[in-house]
Amino acid sequence: MGRRTPLHDLHVALGARMVDFGGWDMPVHYGSQIEEHHAVRRGAGLFDVSHMCVVDLLGEGVRAFLRRLLANDVARLKMPGKALYSCMLNERGGVIDDLIVYFRAEDAFRLVVNAGTRDKDLAWIRGQARAAGARLEVLERSDLAMIAVQGPKARELLAAQLPMAERAATLALEPFFARDVARDPGGAAALAGVGADAGVADATRQDGWYVARTGYTGEDGFEVILPAGQAAGLWRALNAAGAASCGLGARDTLRLEAGMNLYGNDMDESRHPLESGLAWTVAFDPPERDFVGRAPLDAARAAGAGAKLVGLLLEDRGVLRGHQRVVVPGVGEGEVTSGTFSPTLERSIGFARVPRATGGEVQVDIRGKLLRARVVKLPFVRQGRILVDL
Amino acid sequence: MSNVPADLRYTASHEWVRSLPDGTVEIGITDHAQHALGDLVFVDVPEAGRQVKAGEACAVVESVKAASDVYTPVAGTVTGGNAELASSPELINQDPYGKGWMVRLTPADPAAIGALLDAAAYQATLAASGG
Numbered sequence: 068m069g070r071r072t073p074l075h076d077l078h079v080a081l082g083a084r085m086v087d088f089g090g091w092d093m094p095v096h097y098g099s100q101i102e103e104h105h106a107v108r109r110g111a112g113l114f115d116v117s118h119m120c121v122v123d124l125l126g127e128g129v130r131a132f133l134r135r136l137l138a139n140d141v142a143r144l145k146m147p148g149k150a151l152y153s154c155m156l157n158e159r160g161g162v163i164d165d166l167i168v169y170f171r172a173e174d175a176f177r178l179v180v181n182a183g184t185r186d187k188d189l190a191w192i193r194g195q196a197r198a199a200g201a202r203l204e205v206l207e208r209s210d211l212a213m214i215a216v217q218g219p220k221a222r223e224l225l226a227a228q229l230p231m232a233e234r235a236a237t238l239a240l241e242p243f244f245a246r247d248v249a250r251d252p253g254g255a256a257a258l259a260g261v262g263a264d265a266g267v268a269d270a271t272r273q274d275g276w277y278v279a280r281t282g283y284t285g286e287d288g289f290e291v292i293l294p295a296g297q298a299a300g301l302w303r304a305l306n307a308a309g310a311a312s313c314g315l316g317a318r319d320t321l322r323l324e325a326g327m328n329l330y331g332n333d334m335d336e337s338r339h340p341l342e343s344g345l346a347w348t349v350a351f352d353p354p355e356r357d358f359v360g361r362a363p364l365d366a367a368r369a370a371g372a373g374a375k376l377v378g379l380l381l382e383d384r385g386v387l388r389g390h391q392r393v394v395v396p397g398v399g400e401g402e403v404t405s406g407t408f409s410p411t412l413e414r415s416i417g418f419a420r421v422p423r424a425t426g427g428e429v430q431v432d433i434r435g436k437l438l439r440a441r442v443v444k445l446p447f448v449r450q451g452r453i454l455v456d457l
Numbered sequence: 458m459s460n461v462p463a464d465l466r467y468t469a470s471h472e473w474v475r476s477l478p479d480g481t482v483e484i485g486i487t488d489h490a491q492h493a494l495g496d497l498v499f500v501d502v503p504e505a506g507r508q509v510k511a512g513e514a515c516a517v518v519e520s521v522k523a524a525s526d527v528y529t530p531v532a533g534t535v536t537g538g539n540a541e542l543a544s545s546p547e548l549i550n551q552d553p554y555g556k557g558w559m560v561r562l563t564p565a566d567p568a569a570i571g572a573l574l575d576a577a578a579y580q581a582t583l584a585a586s587g588g
Contacts, residue, residue, distance in 0.1 A: 100521045100522070388523075
């Protein structure tokens, strides 16, 4: 039996097909993966992402520590609530994990890291903190659940679940911003009181919700971090309001259409971000910032060689899947890193790692046949709109 | 609980076989199989004239999630594949024993069909595997 999220019993009651995902029992779909996918593109869908790990970093030296730990630069986080997507690299420039870091207060940053990497991530973060002599607390928040509400109708559905006084400010959140939401007026007072007397570090342990305008679908929406005991109630209320329960299957087709990488498929410790379509997440400026993995990345950038990650649209009939061989005539070979059937395009799409000199046309070896695929600019779909020529 | 029609024969790998009046057989995948695979998005069926051995992978079904081989329950010569599945693979999800048929073939040995699982025996394999 795998690990279970606080929503496990509800998934089973809702008829989910449960599968093992990185050691967790997770819903892959509740009947039809394709219908769940469309629900997110057209209305609103719910995802249990409680298997992901919330880590609070608390203490005075947190920002300086994160500027060393992460390839993106948390100096970019100037307003409380701002979030940043970043890779965490090893000394060779390989990707240990990709994560989102939220700036809550100068002494309280929050990371959300992947489920399958949580143990090695925590060990790495703690080891780096010790090595740097950083005075901070690394707090794994197993007491919290996380629900993603995604789709064009998602924000209004979630806002309706909040106390009246919290709705306007929550709906006004810009993309990649988050805020603490008090669950009741008494709670708000308690939260403010603790914050004033004992610092934000203690306030983060109160029972509020943390609502972020982030996601992994290419649609608008929120991710809500909340106490585990309140997760099932929120899920049921959003179901009743019209948001569809969605499994990991739809999550994968949605993120592929949105051009978003999946750790373990599209990048891992053997590849650096420049070979994984993640150069945009590495802050090379200022040049004096010495983040872990910087030297090999600087060298790779100067050399300009290596592989690149591209989007593929299959022209022939078939389905792209991870590890299929890619043939680039006159250039070399590569490999599909993720592939699927896109419900929105009704065509097969994928990502492939190919030689840097690859042009617009490649072939993919599917069961011994070389099928034609076109290299396309990512994403395939954004906010319901198809962005590639079919 | 999956549907297992009494008039068909089955394999433990979840194919079904229907004997047609002209001596050919029709082959598809069971309701249990289509449910386990989920939404089907691609089907590849063999060309007419192909000789197939019993247990040979003769067709491919792909769901959003993964690709699976379909094995020929009996040896024979393919007389045709279901061309409608190219544009409508979901027919297998909607009607696995009817419009979702996949391959027709002339069996090399008609007696081989009788050696396949009957509905009760197939049901028993499903029950044994928790399905």
